[in-house]
Amino acid sequence: MGAQAHAATIQLFDLLESRYALRVIWALADGHPQTFRLLQDSVGGATPNTLNTRLKELRAAWLVEHGGSGYQLTPQGADLARRLGEVPSFAGKWVHSSVREAHTTPRRG
Template identity: 75%
Template structure:
């Protein structure tokens, strides 16, 4: 990966690491425009100030746009949301593996428990 590509990835990650940024993109991923209030409910737990800041950043990055109907993803934002579904699929498999590993650890007898007095 070139230095230019790495810089682009870091820039995108910096944006997406902002609190609620990915949740906003995810909430808009169904393609239906949402009003500010509906989007706030969809994202859950976000204050109006934080949501407003996030929307300004995502609009400046050309991932979200505002039309007369509400907020919606731009074509670039929609592509990012489609790629996030791959992360969703990975997360499902990862969570299953985590649960299995936790069950295996719980089923293994503790060395201290096997010692007799």
Template identity: 75%
Template sequence: MSARDNTAVIQLYTLLEARYALRVIWALSDGHPQTFRLLQDSVGGVTPNTLNTRLKELRAARLVDHTGDGYRLTSQGADLARRLSEVQPFASKWAHQQARAAAVPLSARGPMN
């Protein structure tokens, strides 16, 4: 990976690491515009101030836009949401393995490397 590519990945991860950023993208990933209030309910637990800050950041990054109907993902945002949806099968498999591992007593797991 080139230094430029590495920088781009770091910039994107920094944006997405902000609290509730991924939840906003996920909430808008169905393609339907949402008003601020509906988006706040969809994201869950976010204060109006924090949601407003995330929306400003995501709009500046051209991942989210505001239309007369509400907030929606841009084409870049929708592309990102599609790529993030690929994490779901991994997450399901991972959670299943975590649950199975938690059910096995530590003494029966064998030595850790």
């Protein structure tokens, strides 16, 4: 990975690490626009201030937009959501192998 791609990856991860950022993307991944209130419920009851801040950041990053029906992912945000859709499969395999590894690795101490 080149330096520019690495820097872009770090920038994206910094944004996604922000509280509720991933939850907003997951909540909008089905393609249906959501009002602020519905989105607040979908992401687990974020405070209005926190959700508003996160939405501003995601809009500035061209991942989320606001239309007449509410908030929705931009085409770029939808692409990210599709790529993140692979994470649950990886996570299931990872947890399974981590549990198996924990039971087969001798304890140190």
